[in-house]
Amino acid sequence: MENSADTTYDEDIIREEHLPNGDFYVGKFHGPVPHGFGKYTWSDGAIYEGEWDLSRITGKSQIVWQSGAVYEGEVVGGFLEGSGILKGVDGSIYDGSWHMSKYDGMGLKTYPNSDVYEGNWKEGLQEGVGKYTWSNGTTYVGNWKRGKMSGKGVMQWKNGDLYNGYWHNGLMHGIGYYRYNDGIVYVGTWSKGLKDGQGILYPAGSKIPCDPLFSELFGYTNSCPSVNFKGLCPEKFIFLILTLVRLCRRSPRISNGNVSVIEGGCALSQEGCNTASSSSGSKRDTENERDMVYEREYMQGILIMERPRYWDELKAMSVKNRKKNLWRRQVKGPGETIYKGHKSYFLMLNLQLGIRYTVGKITPVPLREVRSSDFGPRARIRMYFPHEGTQYTPPHHSINFFWKDYCPMVFRNLREMFKIDAADYMMSICGGDSLKELSSPGKSGSIFYLSQDERFVIKTLKKTEVKVLLKMLPKYYVHVGAYENTLITKFFGLHRITLKSGRKVRFVVMGNMFRTELRIHRRYDLKGSTQGRFTKKENIKETTTLKDLDLTYVFYVEKSWREALFRQISLDCMFLESQSIIDYSMLLGIHFRAPEHLRSRLDQDTEPLESENPAACNSGDSVNPDEIFRQKGFLLVAHEPGSVSSAPGSHIRGSMVRASEAGDEEVDLVLPGTGSRLRVQLGVNMPAQACLKDQDITAGSNEDDTYKVYDVVLYLGIIDILQEYNVKKKIEHCVKSLKYDPLSISAVEQSLYARRFMSFLEKVFPEQ
Structure with a gap:
């Protein structure tokens, strides 16, 4: 009878069970396994109290760890999953969504030092849009990536300074504007937390023309009137910016004081932004001084050039160059991405199809030393690519074309010599991303394309240049093989596309020597000759060679x-x-x-010192x-x-x-x-x-x-x-x-x- 009682289970009866390893469970069972509500105590002192589903902790629960940390919320399959609150032993509190026992989704975290983050998380790190408030009152609202500020965002420091623009790895990086607490505004570019490149400084009270920079920051395309920032208190300013960021893309027209949000665009109302301190007794101190702005150029935070400009002149320049905005190119990298409808779109598709075909065809061939026949007139791969595809070529959405690949074995060995992996090579040029078109820096008229990862430059060649390259290729191969530190251009492929109309376009693929994480501030093309070897000052820009x-x-x-x-x-x-x-x-x-x-000796309009800037980060180098x-x-x-x-x-x-x-x-x-x-x-x-x-x-x-x-x-x-x-x-x-x-x-x-x-x-x- 006693044995019979021991083997009879009732889901409504709460039982206790001691495990051999010292763990203890009290609660409901289903057969021999916990099922329903129960409390499990581990031998180390950790406690789980909540729902069970056939021996797996699932449902509403509370977990207390040996360290003193406490979790109250949902659990699925043994993982923290759903919504819940975690109170850390260090005093931190997280209230939000979980996935696989990591912060994931919307959540609010209060840190031990009283910092607060509210926003999106992914795999335990801030990812997406969120707001971080430091204990000293500094705030950041914007995009995050892998736990660091990256993308568009707005930061306001405790002293009232405000930056609105692009970030990368926790530092100001890209286009943006910085408004100081005294009303001065600087619009320009940053690199890893320092002003770097061209920009414009607007004295306090200056009008700011509607530059494409603001379109880039806020995502609108309509024109907008000038803005006077001095009349806005810091709280009102950051509210205004955040309202624009959140609402200006698809909201219906709203008119509320200083904010006018229009469908497909946004604008700042000039009437609500004028300086409140102005009066009829004190109009403008000096008309010329108020209309003067300063065009500047920085290198790594150091001011190297300043040129005064009148506001009306700057406004006219802004309208004239709206489609040639330098700042927009700087944040997106060099070149114009080739999109569907672009004049080079089908040419790009043909090039990618051809390279993918020939590299895929030559790569499986066992690597060997090149022979004299690899350089000869028969060293070619020819193929026809109709849009419907053939037995050897895939169907595609481009126009029909003929493809020729010159000396494929030679260039395959050159890529191996320069440690270029075939798969990386194809992904860089022929992957899902489009190429970027660069303007020609010289008089040759050649068109330059850049791979999305900027590892490779593709240049169009004249027929005479192709002949020269093929003629010198045997000696070139020997030279770069003998001198591994050669400074001569690295060639990785030579191709020709023939369109149905008979037009022939020849390409050479080269290495990009400016592919570096450092910013190239100046570029020079030096021949040693002097006749005509200068650039007119009015044509010089930061990206000019x-x-x-x-x-x-x-x-x-x-x-x-x-x-x-x-x-x-x-x-x-x-x-x-x-x-x-x-x-x-x-x-x-x-x-x-x-x-x-x-x-x-940085002047007063540089960024706050690193110790005062929450966005700054240390190098983290551990060097002996x-x-x-x-x-x-x-x-x-x-x-x-x-x-x-x-x-x-x-x-x-x-x-x-x-x-x-x-x-x-x-x-x-x-x-x-x-x-x-x-x-x-x-x-x-x-x-x-x-x-x-x-x-x-x-x-x-x-x-x-x-x-x-x-x-x-x-x-x-x-x-x-x-x-x-x-x-x-x-x-x-x-x-x-x-x-x-x-x-x-x-x-x-x-x-x-x-x-x-x-x-x-x-x-x-x-x-x-």
């Missing part, structure tokens, strides 16, 4: 690096001379860093002090495999440079405050100092001279190597020599061109 006569700096690099650099330039020039190539140039990219002696070596204003550390913060770009191959201060060891470049540790190679991530010409770097006796010296990171490469010194160029030389100095023109014979090129670069990179 400048020429020889525009270069006002010389660059000092470590002695051993300079020797290695010119040794390689000499070898590359000897190769180009042997192929009768002229008109090549050194493409020079410069990233400016603010030197330490300038960082303390014994392994740090100084190279002028930079920190170099002994290289550690796997420690570099970013993967090498498609332009990088070869050994790393060695620093004499580091005992002739390979080194990485550390940029304090950015968390970046970059691999230093010949022509890639090379630290140097830029000085104005005719200024001695060792001078420094005049305090003002220090403002003419900058720490820079250099990127170098020899480009445009497909022009022979042929009959056409000889005629050009004869004609221009009648009018100009024969040594100043670009078209000269190859040996003279190489000597002049080397001589010019030796002046650009003088010995210290």
